[in-house]
Amino acid sequence: MSAALDARVGKPWKKPPFIASSALRWTMIIGSVIYLVLAIGSFDVNWARVYRGLDRGWQFFVAFTHPDFVSRAGEIKVGMIESVVMALASTVVGIAVSIPIGLGAARNISVLPIYLVCRAIVAISRALNEIVVAILLVAIFGFGPLAGFLTLSFATIGFLSKLLAEEIEDMDKVQAEAVRATGATWLQRYVFGILPQVIPRLIGLSIYRLDINFRESAVLGIVGAGGIGATLNTSFDRYEFDTAAAILLLIIGTVMVLEYLSGIIRARVQ
Amino acid sequence: MLRLEKLTKVYKTGDKALSDVNLEVPKGQVLALIGPSGAGKSTMIRCINRLVEPTSGTVTLDGVEISKLGAGGLRRERRRMGMIFQEYALVERLSVMENVLSGRLGYVGFWRSFLRKFPQSDVDEAFRLLDRVGLVEMADKRADELSGGQRQRVGICRALIQDPSVLLVDEPTASLDPKTSRQIMRLIVELCEERDLAAIVNIHDVALAQMFVSRVVGLEKGTVVFDGAPEELTEDVLTRIYGQEDWSETIQKVEDDDEEDAAK
Amino acid sequence: MAISTNDGVKVWQRRDRNGQLKLWAMWLVGTAVFMWSWQQISSVTTWAFFWDAPRIAADIGGRAVPPRWSYMDQLWEPLWDTLNIATLGTVMALMMAVPVAFLAARNTTPSAMFIRPIALLIIVSSRSINSLIWALLLVKIIGPGIFAGLIAIAIRSIGFCAKLLYEAIEEIDEAQVEAITATGASRWQVMAYGIVPQVLPAFAGISVFRWDINLRESTVLGLVGAGGIGLQLQGSLNTLAWPQVSLILIIILLAVIVSEWVSAKVRGAII
Numbered sequence: 140m141s142a143a144l145d146a147r148v149g150k151p152w153k154k155p156p157f158i159a160s161s162a163l164r165w166t167m168i169i170g171s172v173i174y175l176v177l178a179i180g181s182f183d184v185n186w187a188r189v190y191r192g193l194d195r196g197w198q199f200f201v202a203f204t205h206p207d208f209v210s211r212a213g214e215i216k217v218g219m220i221e222s223v224v225m226a227l228a229s230t231v232v233g234i235a236v237s238i239p240i241g242l243g244a245a246r247n248i249s250v251l252p253i254y255l256v257c258r259a260i261v262a263i264s265r266a267l268n269e270i271v272v273a274i275l276l277v278a279i280f281g282f283g284p285l286a287g288f289l290t291l292s293f294a295t296i297g298f299l300s301k302l303l304a305e306e307i308e309d310m311d312k313v314q315a316e317a318v319r320a321t322g323a324t325w326l327q328r329y330v331f332g333i334l335p336q337v338i339p340r341l342i343g344l345s346i347y348r349l350d351i352n353f354r355e356s357a358v359l360g361i362v363g364a365g366g367i368g369a370t371l372n373t374s375f376d377r378y379e380f381d382t383a384a385a386i387l388l389l390i391i392g393t394v395m396v397l398e399y400l401s402g403i404i405r406a407r408v409q
Numbered sequence: 410m411l412r413l414e415k416l417t418k419v420y421k422t423g424d425k426a427l428s429d430v431n432l433e434v435p436k437g438q439v440l441a442l443i444g445p446s447g448a449g450k451s452t453m454i455r456c457i458n459r460l461v462e463p464t465s466g467t468v469t470l471d472g473v474e475i476s477k478l479g480a481g482g483l484r485r486e487r488r489r490m491g492m493i494f495q496e497y498a499l500v501e502r503l504s505v506m507e508n509v510l511s512g513r514l515g516y517v518g519f520w521r522s523f524l525r526k527f528p529q530s531d532v533d534e535a536f537r538l539l540d541r542v543g544l545v546e547m548a549d550k551r552a553d554e555l556s557g558g559q560r561q562r563v564g565i566c567r568a569l570i571q572d573p574s575v576l577l578v579d580e581p582t583a584s585l586d587p588k589t590s591r592q593i594m595r596l597i598v599e600l601c602e603e604r605d606l607a608a609i610v611n612i613h614d615v616a617l618a619q620m621f622v623s624r625v626v627g628l629e630k631g632t633v634v635f636d637g638a639p640e641e642l643t644e645d646v647l648t649r650i651y652g653q654e655d656w657s658e659t660i661q662k663v664e665d666d667d668e669e670d671a672a673k
Numbered sequence: 674m675a676i677s678t679n680d681g682v683k684v685w686q687r688r689d690r691n692g693q694l695k696l697w698a699m700w701l702v703g704t705a706v707f708m709w710s711w712q713q714i715s716s717v718t719t720w721a722f723f724w725d726a727p728r729i730a731a732d733i734g735g736r737a738v739p740p741r742w743s744y745m746d747q748l749w750e751p752l753w754d755t756l757n758i759a760t761l762g763t764v765m766a767l768m769m770a771v772p773v774a775f776l777a778a779r780n781t782t783p784s785a786m787f788i789r790p791i792a793l794l795i796i797v798s799s800r801s802i803n804s805l806i807w808a809l810l811l812v813k814i815i816g817p818g819i820f821a822g823l824i825a826i827a828i829r830s831i832g833f834c835a836k837l838l839y840e841a842i843e844e845i846d847e848a849q850v851e852a853i854t855a856t857g858a859s860r861w862q863v864m865a866y867g868i869v870p871q872v873l874p875a876f877a878g879i880s881v882f883r884w885d886i887n888l889r890e891s892t893v894l895g896l897v898g899a900g901g902i903g904l905q906l907q908g909s910l911n912t913l914a915w916p917q918v919s920l921i922l923i924i925i926l927l928a929v930i931v932s933e934w935v936s937a938k939v940r941g942a943i944i
């Protein structure tokens with residue numbers, strides 16, 4: 140029997156805590172409890188109103204069993220087409236702009252001033268919520284899908300450029316080494332060493348982004364930036380739950396189809 | 410005493426991994442199971458504790474027919490069968506101690522185990538076992554911080570703390586270097602001796618098997634083609650099990666190893 | 674890639690003839706679709722506004738500066754509400770996402786025939802609908818206020834968290850689960866010892882990730898009346914109080930930066 144064993148046998152055993160310092164641990168536990176109490180306390184729920192609402196909630200739920208595609212078929216059609224169009228166009232433009240910005244934002248192949256500018260664009264695009272951007276663009280460009288299209292393009296740029304830049308930064312470490320070793324020029328290295336590796340990923344990400352853009356385009360209408368959201372908003376306002384249900388089903392259906400397609404395409408290119 | 414009778418396993422894919430295997434392992438015997446890849450060694454071991462459901466045939470452990478048990482009974486009987494895995498199969502994000510104590514799960518209730526409040530006797534036994542394999546200092550380390558050999562020792566502790574009457578060991582050394590392999594095999598055999606445990610050790614390294622066990626069973630395409638003492642493993646027999654090859658090297662090595670061992 | 678023989682000389686091409694054609698066809702279709710989309714957009718756009726845009730932008734920009742700093746007094750409370758909507762919404766979502774994820778994961782679902790499709794349906798319907806739409810709906814159902822925002826965030830996040838979590842569950846190392854099963858552990862013990870430790874890091878990562886997103890989303894919920902700082906934004910926009918709008922946007926930007934920083938820290942601590 141070793142000394143180390145003597146020290147431990149017969150004594151209770153406890154799992155070593157996740158946070159080693161007990162002071163910190165207790166501060167965090169007590170802090171979270173206090174926060175939760177305060178936060179929950181700050182919710183001033185009008186339960187009577189909620190209770191009355193349950194009935195309406197049920198009506199809405201039931202509406203899904205008999206969605207009404209017909210009464211507002213015209214508006215729904217226009218709205219859906221607008222949403223799809225906005226998603227498609229903004230994805231294409233977004234990709235086209237993302238490629239140069241993504242290259243510029245990759246530390247290893249860009250020069251510092253360009254790098255900083257590109258990174259700033261990416262950061263702003265990612266920090267600003269689509270809805271906020273849409274509100275501003277609607278104020279500037281007026282109501283309609285143009286504002287929505289610009290919003291989604293801007294969001295796509297932030298999303299794709301960042302991923303593209305990271306991809307290139309990762310790639311260079313392992314892959315471009317080999318090309319560099321053969322004494323290739325910068326352009327050759329770029330064309331042969333980096334692009335072929337990045338393109339499949341880029342295609343996959345673009346398709347994924349198309350999917351996101353469609354989903355987002357469905358809400359931009361709420362702030363007047365075109366798409367199915369406006370129709371949805373109106374139908375809620377008029378309490379036409381069966382039309383709303385129809386629109387939501389269309390959105391869910393389209394999203395599912397897009398997700399399925401993007402799954403297939405991504406599996407094929409990668 | 411562990412007895413397999415007419416044990417047969419056909420996988421859903423149609424692979425007949427075991428056909429009519431009969432085998433008896435008396436108490437305290439360490440048995441090496443050898444055979445080419447795909448012979449059905451892992452399948453046999455897993456059919457015993459029913460991680461894989463046998464298609465037909467029976468498995469009996471100390472008079473209890475395991476292949477007939479319902480879910481609750483099976484859990485109770487699994488406690489008496491310790492299992493050791495090739496890739497250790499430790500829960501990597503748990504501490505060494507938790508991994509060892511997880512061998513007692515069949516004996517304690519859900520909440521006790523969930524809150525890590527194991528009986529003191531289990532805790533003491535866990536420390537004793539860890540001390541036996543030289544890892545008591547590591548008790549509070551996370552399992553993924555250990556080396557391969559150390560992990561396998563923890564795996565052995567987890568199996569032994571179950572207080573089993575048979576050990577099922579699936580390629581314990583396949584991921585280890587030669588020296589560690591030997592240490593681990595020696596440890597398993599010694600522990601089986603100390604506790605009078607039966608063991609089925611499924612192993613690729615024929616030389617290593619010959620060095621440590623008292624009985625070797627050769628499996629080929631799901632049937633037993635050899636059953637005897639390690640000395641009886643001649644070139645002929647190996648050819649029967651593994652197919653045509655030059656075996657003199659393998660057997661030569663065995664003799665060298667034996668001398669080396671004797672010299673110690 | 675293919676090698677074709679041309680006048681007895683082997684010519685290497687990246688793609689064979691068929692592949693080349695398909696590629697061209699794809700480009701053609703893609704371009705046509707884009708042109709059509711663009712035409713749809715431009716046909717409903719009043720281009721006069723577009724050309725006027727720089728002037729309007731400059732005008733708005735001119736009015737928005739400087740931000741009305743004194744307005745900050747009225748922003749603390751909505752900001753606190755926004756934080757609570759995001760945090761409690763994430764907590765609620767996680768509590769429901771965990772069981773849904775276990776029911777949806779192929780290796781833990783009790784019935785792949787009946788229960789798994791239901792769990793997947795819950796995930797899909799929660800995920801496909803943006804939280805702003807959920808908020809719109811809930812405001813109609815249970816009335817405006819932060820409670821509607823909370824529920825909207827929670828419902829939207831269930832699908833997101835459950836999807837990532839069930840993918841993590843499906844990727845666990847089965848050997849560890851088998852090892853625990855082999856000790857004679859019960860179903861729940863196998864869950865607690867074999868599965869949970871393996872998915873815990875993923876769970877923590879997902880929670881923080883979603884919290885970060887939720888904080889961003891809850892800043893705009895107020896636009897449809899579901900509480901938080903968006904309400905002030907809406908009010909300021911309606912009254913064309915641009916100096917207030919710019920202050921709110923700055924605050925939102927700061928909140929996003931802080932939340933990104935916090936989530937990066939927490940993620941670093943866990944993994």
Ligand SMILES: Nc1ncnc2c1ncn2[C@@H]1O[C@H](COP(=O)(O)OP(=O)(O)OP(=O)(O)O)[C@@H](O)[C@H]1O
Pocket residue numbers: 420421422424425426444445446447448449450451452453
């Ligand atoms: N889960 C499974 N589903 C279908 N067939 C399987 C499964 N597991 C094993 N098999 C098949 O059963 C046969 C025996 O496999 P087993 O894993 O028992 O072999 P083994 O002797 O342990 O081989 P190795 O030495 O490579 O581990 C093989 O033909 C294998 O393809």
Ligand SMILES: [Mg+2]
Pocket residue numbers: 450451452
């Ligand atoms: Mg095997």
